Amino acid sequence: MSNQLFERREFLRIMGIGAAGLSAGGGEVFKEKDDSLTISDDDSSDFTVEVLEGANYEYDATVLKQMSEKYNVFSRNIWDPERRRVMGRGLSYEHLVKGRGRIPDQTRLDYALSSGAWRFANSRTGAYDWGEKYRYRYDSKPWEPSDIGMTWKDASRVVKHAAKFYGASLVGIAKLNPLWLYSDHYAPRRTDMERTIPVIRKGERFERGEDRWFIPESMNRVIVVAFEEDYYGIANSPGRLATAATGNGYSRMAFTAGSIAEFIRFLGYRAIPAGNNVGLSIPMAIDAGLGELGRNGLLVTPRFGPRVRIAKVITDMPLVTDSPIRFGVKEFCEVCKLCADHCPSGSITDGPQTWRGKSISNNHGTLKWYIKPESCYDYNGFSCSNCKRVCPFSKPNNSWLHRMIRGVIQGKITLLDKIMVTFDQASGYGRKISDSEFWNSDGSRCITSREPK
Amino acid sequence: MVHILVGAAATAGLFLIIDFSRKRKLKVTYLQWLLTVMAIAYSVFVIEVIISFIHEGCFRGALIMGVIMGFVAVVWSVLLGRFVFLKSR
Numbered sequence: 001m002s003n004q005l006f007e008r009r010e011f012l013r014i015m016g017i018g019a020a021g022l023s024a025g026g027g028e029v030f031k032e033k034d035d036s037l038t039i040s041d042d043d044s045s046d047f048t049v050e051v052l053e054g055a056n057y058e059y060d061a062t063v064l065k066q067m068s069e070k071y072n073v074f075s076r077n078i079w080d081p082e083r084r085r086v087m088g089r090g091l092s093y094e095h096l097v098k099g100r101g102r103i104p105d106q107t108r109l110d111y112a113l114s115s116g117a118w119r120f121a122n123s124r125t126g127a128y129d130w131g132e133k134y135r136y137r138y139d140s141k142p143w144e145p146s147d148i149g150m151t152w153k154d155a156s157r158v159v160k161h162a163a164k165f166y167g168a169s170l171v172g173i174a175k176l177n178p179l180w181l182y183s184d185h186y187a188p189r190r191t192d193m194e195r196t197i198p199v200i201r202k203g204e205r206f207e208r209g210e211d212r213w214f215i216p217e218s219m220n221r222v223i224v225v226a227f228e229e230d231y232y233g234i235a236n237s238p239g240r241l242a243t244a245a246t247g248n249g250y251s252r253m254a255f256t257a258g259s260i261a262e263f264i265r266f267l268g269y270r271a272i273p274a275g276n277n278v279g280l281s282i283p284m285a286i287d288a289g290l291g292e293l294g295r296n297g298l299l300v301t302p303r304f305g306p307r308v309r310i311a312k313v314i315t316d317m318p319l320v321t322d323s324p325i326r327f328g329v330k331e332f333c334e335v336c337k338l339c340a341d342h343c344p345s346g347s348i349t350d351g352p353q354t355w356r357g358k359s360i361s362n363n364h365g366t367l368k369w370y371i372k373p374e375s376c377y378d379y380n381g382f383s384c385s386n387c388k389r390v391c392p393f394s395k396p397n398n399s400w401l402h403r404m405i406r407g408v409i410q411g412k413i414t415l416l417d418k419i420m421v422t423f424d425q426a427s428g429y430g431r432k433i434s435d436s437e438f439w440n441s442d443g444s445r446c447i448t449s450r451e452p453k
Numbered sequence: 454m455v456h457i458l459v460g461a462a463a464t465a466g467l468f469l470i471i472d473f474s475r476k477r478k479l480k481v482t483y484l485q486w487l488l489t490v491m492a493i494a495y496s497v498f499v500i501e502v503i504i505s506f507i508h509e510g511c512f513r514g515a516l517i518m519g520v521i522m523g524f525v526a527v528v529w530s531v532l533l534g535r536f537v538f539l540k541s542r
Contacts, residue, residue, distance in 0.1 A: 396511075397509055399509065401505040401506075423518070427511060427513060427517055428513035428514055429514070445510075
C-alpha cells in the first residue's frame with residue numbers, strides 16, 4: 001500500500017513538473033516581441049505572424065507611378081464613354097429590370113438594413129473635412145509626449161488606442177509612400193466630365209482648393225484603420241445583406257477617420273481623413289502591417305481575412321511606424337483559388353502573379369494578382385462580396401482552432417495548404433446563407449455584440 | 454464551463470487507467486504510458502475541436518472533423534486497450 005502511494009505521488013510530481021516546464025517554455029517561445037509596435041496579439045493571432053524589415057511586395061520603380069483618381073472605375077463610370085455606355089441605364093435597371101445579376105429572395109427587410117447601413121458613408125457628413133482652417137484648437141503649441149512623461153512610441157500606442165476607442169477594428173501606422181497618393185483628384189463639372197485637379201506635395205502649403213490640392217511634405221505619416229464587416233452579412237453575398245455589411249463598414253470609416261483626425265488636430269497637428277479617396281488604401285494598409293495582398297486584390301488580415309474596409313488619416317504627427325507582416329497569404333493564395341472559382345463575373349484570375357494588369361484602372365508595376373475592375377463593378381453594384389465570403393481566411397471568430405490553422409498556413413507548406421482548403425470546404429465554411437437564416441438570429445453574433453474572442 | 458468538464462473528465466480518465474493498471478498489476482512501460490497520455494490529450498483535442506465548431510454554429514464541420522479525427526482517436530484507444538491494458542496474460 002505505502003509503495004503504491006509513493007509511486008502515485010512520484011508520478012504526479014513528474015507530471016506537475018513537466019506541465020510547469022512546458023508552460024514556461026511555451027511562454028518563452030510564443031511571447032510577442034516587445035520591440036515592435038505592430039499589431040497586438042488580439043489582432044495578429046499571436047505567433048503566426050512574421051514581422052518584416054521592409055516592404056512585403058516587389059515593384060518596378062520604372063513602371064509604378066502615382067495613379068490618377070480619374071482612372072479608378074468609380075470615376076470612369078462618369079466620364080469614360082465605354083463605361084457610360086454600359087452604365088447608361090444604371091445598375092438598378094441592369095440588375096432588377098433586365099435581370100442580369102438578379103438576386104432572388106431579397107426582402108424589404110434586407111433593403112432596409114442596407115439603406116440604414118449606408119446612411120453616413122458619404123463625404124457630405126463632413127467627416128472627411130481636412131480642417132485646414134483650424135490647425136490649433138486650444139493651444140498654440142503642438143502636443144509633445146514628453147509633456148506628460150511619454151515617448152513617441154507611447155504616443156503611437158495612444159493614437160492607436162484612440163482609433164480603437166472610436167471604433168476601428170484594426171489600426172496600424174506607416175510612413176506615407178507618395179506612390180500611393182493619387183496624383184490628381186477627379187473633380188468633374190457638367191462642362192468637363194473628365195476634369196481633374198492636381199494634388200501637389202511641395203513645401204508646407206496645406207489647402208484643399210477648387211482647382212488644386214496641397215498636401216505638405218511634412219505630412220508623412222498615415223494612420224490606417226480597418227473595420228470588420230459582419231461575417232453573416234457577408235455570408236449572404238451576393239445578396240443585399242452583404243451590401244448592408246459593406247455599407248456599415250463605409251459609415252464606420254467616415255465616423256472613425258473623422259474622429260481620429262479631430263483628435264490629432266486637438267493635439268496641434270494636421271490631419272487628412274480619407275475613405276477611398278486621396279490615395280490607395282490597400283498598399284498603405286500593407287505598409288502599416290495590417291495584412292498582405294490576396295489573390296482577390298483585397299487586403300487579407302490575420303484576424304478577419306479580407307472581410308475589412310479601410311480608411312486612413314494622413315498626418316504630420318511624428319508617430320513611430322509599424323512594420324509590414326507576412327503570414328503565408330501569398331503562398332496560400334497560389335494553391336487555394338476559391339475566390340477565382342466563386343467570382344460570378346470572372347474578375348479574379350486563377351493564374352500566376354504578373355507585373356501588369358489588363359485594364360487602365362489597374363495600377364501597373366507591382367508583382368501581384370490583378371483583377372478586372374470593370375466586370376467586378378458591373379456585378380458589384382450591389383456590393384457582391386463572394387470573394388470575401390469564400391476566402392478561408394474569413395472566419396466568424398478568432399477561436400484557438402482558427403489561430404491554430406493559421407499557424408499551419410504560416411508554415412507555407414503547399415501540401416498542408418491544399419489540405420486546409422479541402423477541410424475548409426468540407427466543413428461548410430464559405431457557403432451562402434439565406435436572408436431568413438440571417439434574420440432568425442437575435443443579433444448576438446454581430447460584430448459589436450459578440451464576445452471579444 | 455464545458456472546457457473545465459472536458460479537462461476534468463480527461464484527468465479522471467487518466468487516474469482510472471492508472472488505478473486499473475495497478476489493480477491488475479500490469480507492467481506498463483514508460484513508452485506505453487507516454488502513448489496513453491498522448492491518446493488522452495488527442496481525445497481532448499478532438500472534443501475541443503467539435504465544441505469549437507458547434508460554438509460558432511458550424512455543425513457540418515463538427516460532424517465531418519469529428520468523424521475524421523475521432524476515428525483516429527478511437528483506433529488509437531482500441532490499440533492501446535488491445536495491446537497494453539486489456540491484453541490476455
